[in-house]
Amino acid sequence: MRRPLSYDDALHRLLSLADYERMAGRLAPAPKYDLDRMRELAERLGRPQDSAPVLHVAGTKGKGSVAAMAASILRASGLHVGLFTSPHLHTFRERIRIDGELSTEAQFASALARVWTHVEEMAARGAGARPTTFEALTAMAFDLFRTEAVDAAVIEVGLGGRLDATNVLDARVAVIAPISLDHTAILGDTIAQVATEKAGIIKSAAPVVAAPQPPEALAVIERAAAAAGAPLVRVGHEVTVKVRDHDLSGQNIRIETATRSYDVRLPLLGAHQAENAAVAVAAVEALGLGLPERAYVEGLAAVRWDGRFQLLRSAPYVVVDGAHNPSSMSRLCETVRDYVAPERTVVLFGCSADKDLDAMAAELAKIAASAVVCASRHPRAVRPERVAEAFRRAGIEAVEAPDVGAALHAAQAQAGPADLVLVTGSLFVVAEALEAWFSIPGEHYPEFDPQAAVVTRGPA
DSSP states (O other): OOOOOOHHHHHHHHHTSOOTTTOTTSOOOOOOSSSHHHHHHHHHTTOGGGSSOEEEEEOSSSHHHHHHHHHHHHHHTTOOEEEEOSSOSSOGGGGEEETTEEOOHHHHHHHHHHHHHHHHHHHTTOGGGSOOHHHHHHHHHHHHHHHTTOSEEEEEOSSSSTTSGGGGSOOSEEEEOOOOOOSHHHHOSSHHHHHHHHGGGOOSSSOEEEOSOOHHHHHHHHHHHHHHTOOEEEBTTTBEEEEEEEETTEEEEEEEOSSOEEEEEESSOSHHHHHHHHHHHHHHHHTTOOOOHHHHHHHHHHOOOTTSSEEEETTTEEEEOOOOSHHHHHHHHHHHHHHTOOSOEEEEEOOBTTSOHHHHHHHHTTTOSEEEEOOOSSTTBOOHHHHHHHHHHTTOOEEEOSSHHHHHHHHHHHOOTTOEEEEESOHHHHHHHHHHHHTOOOOOOTTTOTTOSSOOOOOO
C-alpha cells in the first residue's frame, strides 16, 4: 500500500512548480495572460470553489487584514469558515485556515495529493500547461474547503485581481481594499490602471464593498460596479467609522452602516485598521446571512493578524509591521506618531527588489533617527548595501547587518528605554524578526533558499 504523502514531500512537490513570488531572475515559464490553466484545474476538480458562499478580497494594502476580520466575524456567529491568504509568515499552512486554525500537515498534504494528479496530467502537455505554485495552492484551498464542508469562505487575491488564480470563483461579495501603486511592472504605473486590475473581480451583480480610495481608483470601481449591475457600498460614504479612543492594546471604534451601529473594541492598531474593520463589517453584512450584532462585535474583538503594527515589548518599544510600499509606509509613520510617540525611532529595514526603496526611505526619514538594514532569506531581497545607500540619500544614518536576527540585536542596542525599534519594509523581514524574537523555527525551502539544507517544520 502506498504511504500517504508527507507534509515535507508535499512542500517539495508544490515548490517544484513555477513560484513567481520567489523566482526573480530565475528561469520560469512565460507568464500566462489568461485564466485558462486555472479554469481547467478547477474543472478537473469539479469546481470546488462553488461549494460555499465566498467573500473575495482584492486591493493593494489591508486586504489580508480585511479578510482576517471578515473570517473572524463569520466564525463568531458559529459558522464553519475557510480562509485563504498570502503570503505566509512562518509556514505555508498559514495560507489555508479553517475556523482560524492553520491547516494541519495532514490536511495540507492530502489536498496537494488530490490536486497533484491533475497537475501532472496538465504538465504532460508542456511547460505552458503546467500550473504554478500559486495556482496549485489556490486549487488546494478550494478543494480543502469543500472537503471540510465549510459554510463560508473568505478568499484573498494573490496579485491584482482580473487575472489572479482566485478569480475563477463566483463571489457572493467582491471587496476592494485600499489601492495604491505596487507591482507596477505587472499591474500598471497609474492608480487607474492598478484599480482596473483590482476591479476585475467584479464580474456579476453581486454586491461590491469598497474601502476609502483615491478618487481615480474609486471612479474605476464605480464604473465596474455599474457595468456589472452590482450594488456598491463605499466606506466613507454609505458606511462610516470613527475611532473613539485608543491605547497600545487596541482601539474603540464605532461603525455605522445602513442598518446598524456597532461599538467595537479592535485589537489591531491604526486608523487604517479601523477603516479595514468597517470594510469587513460591510462585506459580511452584504453576504446576507443575517448574523446577529454580537458576531460582529465578538469577531472583531477576537481578530489576530500578526506582523501588522504588532507590539512585541515596551521600554524600548519594539513594533513589527509589514508595510511594503510608500503608501503603507506613510500610514505606518502616522500610526507611530499617534500611538507611540517615541523619543527616537530606530528602523530595522529590508525590502524586495520590486519595491520603491527610495520612496519608502523618504517616508521613514520623517520619523527615523537611524536605521539598521539587512536582507531577508527571500530570493528577491535587496542587498543591504543598496538599502543603506538609499537610506543615506534620505538623510538617515544606516548600518548594515548580515541577517534579520543580527539586525534586531543591533537595533535594540541603539534604542533607549523611551525609544522605538520599528521593523518594517517587507513581510519577509517581519517574519524572520518574529522567528528570532519568539524562537520560531519557520520553514526553509531548499528550492529557493541556499542557506537551507533541509525543509524544517514551522510551528505546530
